[in-house]
Amino acid sequence: MEKIKMTTPLVEMDGDEMTRILWKMIKEELILPYVDLKTEYYDLGLAYRNETDDQVTMDSAQAAKKYGVAVKCATITPNAARMTEYNLKEMWKSPNGTIRAALDGTVFRAPIIVKGIEPCVKNWEKPITLARHAYGDVYKNTEIKVPGAGKAELVFTGEDGTEIRETIHTFSGPGILQGIHNTDRSIESFAKSCFNYALDTKQDLWFATKDTISKKYDHNFKDIFQEIFDAEYKERFDQAGIEYFYTLIDDAVARVMKAKGGFIWACKNYDGDVMSDMVSSAFGSLAMMTSVLVSPDGVYEYEAAHGTVQRHYYKHLKGEETSTNSVATIYAWTGALRKRGELDGIEELAAFADRLEKATVQTIESGKMTKDLALITSLKDVTVLNSEEFIKAIRETFEDIA
Numbered sequence: 001m002e003k004i005k006m007t008t009p010l011v012e013m014d015g016d017e018m019t020r021i022l023w024k025m026i027k028e029e030l031i032l033p034y035v036d037l038k039t040e041y042y043d044l045g046l047a048y049r050n051e052t053d054d055q056v057t058m059d060s061a062q063a064a065k066k067y068g069v070a071v072k073c074a075t076i077t078p079n080a081a082r083m084t085e086y087n088l089k090e091m092w093k094s095p096n097g098t099i100r101a102a103l104d105g106t107v108f109r110a111p112i113i114v115k116g117i118e119p120c121v122k123n124w125e126k127p128i129t130l131a132r133h134a135y136g137d138v139y140k141n142t143e144i145k146v147p148g149a150g151k152a153e154l155v156f157t158g159e160d161g162t163e164i165r166e167t168i169h170t171f172s173g174p175g176i177l178q179g180i181h182n183t184d185r186s187i188e189s190f191a192k193s194c195f196n197y198a199l200d201t202k203q204d205l206w207f208a209t210k211d212t213i214s215k216k217y218d219h220n221f222k223d224i225f226q227e228i229f230d231a232e233y234k235e236r237f238d239q240a241g242i243e244y245f246y247t248l249i250d251d252a253v254a255r256v257m258k259a260k261g262g263f264i265w266a267c268k269n270y271d272g273d274v275m276s277d278m279v280s281s282a283f284g285s286l287a288m289m290t291s292v293l294v295s296p297d298g299v300y301e302y303e304a305a306h307g308t309v310q311r312h313y314y315k316h317l318k319g320e321e322t323s324t325n326s327v328a329t330i331y332a333w334t335g336a337l338r339k340r341g342e343l344d345g346i347e348e349l350a351a352f353a354d355r356l357e358k359a360t361v362q363t364i365e366s367g368k369m370t371k372d373l374a375l376i377t378s379l380k381d382v383t384v385l386n387s388e389e390f391i392k393a394i395r396e397t398f399e400d401i402a
């Protein structure tokens with residue numbers, strides 16, 4: 001078979017630990033034999049981020065903007081222990097945070113459904129995609145531990161010096177304070193990314209906040225979504241036969257539990273952080289999730305939702321066998337290759353991505369899987385494979401299906 005040609009490079013962001021090992025195996029076993037792969041390579045492994053004072057992360061984000069499609073391996077976000085482990089010059093920021101800030105995007109996560117791994121919520125028949133606003137709120141907060149009695153105020157000073165001042169609380173003893181913000185521009189981007197993704201995937205869009213309590217902050221999110229929807233998207237949604245609706249976050253949670261799935265649930269930053277872990281765990285595992293960051297001007301960055309699987313990596317370093325699930329990382333590659341194929345009009349590339357995903361699902365459904373899935377599957381005849389055997393089994397299935 002002749003290798004599939006590409007016209008535009010993918011931005012390849014390599015990463016750390018066990019996922020870096022899987023990354024290489026996936027490329028060698030599942031992609032390079034079939035695709036004449038064109039990538040612009042950025043090494044986001046912690047050692048090289050440290051060597052370049054994290055410039056490589058910034059450069060990779062700019063490259064993503066230039067080419068439009070990136071695929072990213074999981075990376076270490078340094079903490080105190082990593083400072084010594086990697087002898088770091090600085091506690092570099094999370095690459096995901098840096099890339100999200102550069103692309104101003106929304107993160108969409110959806111479970112990969114296979115027979116034999118049933119969701120805990122038995123009425124969930126189709127995937128639920130979670131759209132998480134990736135900017136602001138508690139993630140960019142300012143906090144004060146109030147030492148004792150006193151008055152706390154919220155003050156805004158305009159560029160022209162005009163002031164808006166509100167009393168938050170008059171403390172009679174010690175307490176705590178927190179200031180958070182968001183910008184209309186970021187909320188507008190969030191809304192547009194969600195509407196575009198709903199149209200792209202032909203799914204209804206739900207959005208929920210706590211606007212009854214937060215009458216200005218959360219209400220602003222609700223209003224911006226509605227204004228943009230009415231002005232720019234209503235007709236297109238009607239034509240596509242899909243729906244946008246807003247409800248209170250409590251109501252959304254109750255409805256989600258009773259729903260069949262097959263929709264996008266847009267959440268503010270914190271709600272999205274918490275709810276995506278809940279939804280993904282209920283669907284099976286973080287290693288069975290797709291994750292893509294979509295920017296308002298149409299840049300796509302595909303990644304796995306889980307981390308670098310450090311515990312497995314240390315076993316691997318000791319020469320012990322690992323059984324690490326590579327599905328989310330494979331889907332990061334297929335997502336990126338399919339999008340590249342769509343944008344460049346290379347049908348074979350998109351078809352290759354479809355076939356590789358099909359092979360992955362079929363391999364698991366035939367009972368061949370990694371340990372994490374073997375622990376939760378309802379299938380009877382199961383063969384537990386190690387990290388490498390699992391990827392090789394997918395290649396065999398891939399070769400078998402026409």
Ligand code: NAP
Nearest residue numbers: 074075076077287305306307308309310311324325326372
């Ligand atoms: P993790 O890498 O997601 O792993 C936590 C545990 O979940 C693992 O020990 C393993 O459980 C299980 N697990 C996760 N992915 C798995 C897979 N593909 N196959 C099988 N089991 C899997 O989270 P972490 O250990 O808390 O974080 C490790 C590093 O990842 C940290 O340095 C963190 O900064 C980074 N991180 C990066 C990203 C990202 O780049 N997107 C996201 C999160 C965390 P068992 O050990 O029980 O088998």
Ligand code: MG
Nearest residue numbers: 272273274277
């Ligand atoms: Mg989380």
